[in-house]
Amino acid sequence: MSLLILVVDDEPDVEPLFRQQFRRDIRASRFTMEFAQSAVDALEQIDHAEGVTLILVLSDINMPGMSGLELLPKIKVQRPDVPVIMITAYGDAETKRKVLEDGAEALLTKPIDFAALRQQIETRLGMVA
Amino acid sequence: MFVDQSGIAIENVRLFDEVEERTHELSRSLEDLRTAQDRLVQTEKLASLGQLTAGIAHEIKNPLNFVNNFSALSGELIDDLNSVLAGAPLEASVREEVGELIAILKSNLDKVVQHGKRADSIVRNMLLHSRAGSGEHRPIDINAIVEESLNLAYHGARAEKPGFNVTLTRNFDPQAGDVDLYPQEITRVLLNLISNGFYATAKRSAAANGAGYEPTLSATTMSLGDRVEIRIRDNGTGIPPEVKEKMFNPFFTTKPAGEGTGLGLSLSHDIVVKQHAGTIDVISQPGEFTEFRIVLPRAAASLAKSGGEE
Numbered sequence: 001m002s003l004l005i006l007v008v009d010d011e012p013d014v015e016p017l018f019r020q021q022f023r024r025d026i027r028a029s030r031f032t033m034e035f036a037q038s039a040v041d042a043l044e045q046i047d048h049a050e051g052v053t054l055i056l057v058l059s060d061i062n063m064p065g066m067s068g069l070e071l072l073p074k075i076k077v078q079r080p081d082v083p084v085i086m087i088t089a090y091g092d093a094e095t096k097r098k099v100l101e102d103g104a105e106a107l108l109t110k111p112i113d114f115a116a117l118r119q120q121i122e123t124r125l126g127m128v129a
Numbered sequence: 130m131f132v133d134q135s136g137i138a139i140e141n142v143r144l145f146d147e148v149e150e151r152t153h154e155l156s157r158s159l160e161d162l163r164t165a166q167d168r169l170v171q172t173e174k175l176a177s178l179g180q181l182t183a184g185i186a187h188e189i190k191n192p193l194n195f196v197n198n199f200s201a202l203s204g205e206l207i208d209d210l211n212s213v214l215a216g217a218p219l220e221a222s223v224r225e226e227v228g229e230l231i232a233i234l235k236s237n238l239d240k241v242v243q244h245g246k247r248a249d250s251i252v253r254n255m256l257l258h259s260r261a262g263s264g265e266h267r268p269i270d271i272n273a274i275v276e277e278s279l280n281l282a283y284h285g286a287r288a289e290k291p292g293f294n295v296t297l298t299r300n301f302d303p304q305a306g307d308v309d310l311y312p313q314e315i316t317r318v319l320l321n322l323i324s325n326g327f328y329a330t331a332k333r334s335a336a337a338n339g340a341g342y343e344p345t346l347s348a349t350t351m352s353l354g355d356r357v358e359i360r361i362r363d364n365g366t367g368i369p370p371e372v373k374e375k376m377f378n379p380f381f382t383t384k385p386a387g388e389g390t391g392l393g394l395s396l397s398h399d400i401v402v403k404q405h406a407g408t409i410d411v412i413s414q415p416g417e418f419t420e421f422r423i424v425l426p427r428a429a430a431s432l433a434k435s436g437g438e439e
Contacts, residue, residue, distance in 0.1 A: 011191065011195075013195055013199075017195070017198055017199060017202065020202055020206065021202055089187075089190050089191065089194070090256075110190075110191075110194045111194040111197050111198055111249070112194075112198065114198075
């Protein structure tokens with residue numbers, strides 16, 4: 001069964017950025033990536049994730065409509081087994097405390113440190129392997 | 130009659146002196162008031178400018194992140210492209226030209242990355258302006274924090290410019306004691322002032338060609354009872370009056386492009402005045418010295434308006 005990473009960000013250019021960054025892994029079918037441009041879209045995609053194993057959700061915090069902070073507990077109710085990593089431009093201590101309390105694995109700051117993110121993804125891959 | 134008149138004359142002289150003294154006193158307090166008013170206006174201006182710059186910084190940060198991410202990524206893609214080409218059957222002349230073009234593209238991307246990072250550091254500094262009370266405040270030994278900042282700044286300057294040297298003198302008042310403050314922020318202020326001082330001595334040293342000039346920076350602390358004073362003095366190039374007027378303004382810098390963001394002193398002003406309810410002043414003699422004087426109330430952090438504003 002193929003492994004899926006879902007990325008939630010309202011910026012459309014996040015998709016090519018991630019697809020290029022992980023193009024080797026995607027081409028080698030180590031995992032696939034899907035993208036949601038809103039929290040609502042994300043919840044829908046998680047609901048309909050059939051035939052794939054969702055191994056990780058990466059979510060932006062500042063999004064119009066439902067924010068990443070509101071999305072996080074909803075994902076945790078829907079799929080408590082799926083790890084969520086939050087990404088924000090403003091990684092202050094208060095936000096970090098809040099997202100960890102709400103069940104996030106980690107809080108990464110933008111500009112995204114792709115080396116750190118890759119490590120997180122490798123950890124997830126190692127767990128399901 | 131004569132006695133009366135001389136008596137009146139003497140009395141008049143006394144009255145005249147008294148009036149003159151009063152006038153002097155009044156004009157002095159008027160001057161103090163004007164200075165205080167100027168400072169208030171300046172603080173207000175800085176506050177609204179701070180909010181504006183923070184707003185702009187927020188808006189710029191996201192697109193800038195994309196520029197930085199995509200350019201770094203493209204640099205890696207070029208490396209990949211090179212390894213693909215290495216194995217491709219190509220005519221020698223074509224290979225040479227492709228190789229040259231790829232090298233140019235790669236170096237252009239490096240420039241984009243480099244300047245992107247520069248812009249990012251400006252934006253991050255701008256955002257620092259809007260954040261009150263990052264970190265925790267706690268009672269801090271003033272002499273220790275000044276000493277630590279001196280060492281940090283000194284080693285930083287040495288690492289940046291191996292030939293750099295300066296004599297450091299410390300006049301620490303054993304009574305300086307503790308102040309309740311945000312250590313990270315006050316360290317930032319001290320680092321700013323000290324490295325500005327180093328910069329000024331290096332500049333004067335370069336102009337003097339080393340002839341008979343001994344670059345010196347001194348740090349002085351003094352207890353003023355319920356307040357503490359810190360002085361950072363350098364014998365560098367000094368500050369001309371027209372620069373002094375603008376030096377606390379955001380984005381004002383006398384350094385060459387790329388060397389200063391123009392936010393160091395305006396940030397320091399905000400931290401000392403707004404975050405710690407203190408004062409920061411400067412006296413300077415162009416070509417002779419510059420001295421910054423910070424006064425912090427002992428209960429600095431709790432006196433200033435509490436709570437962060439984003």
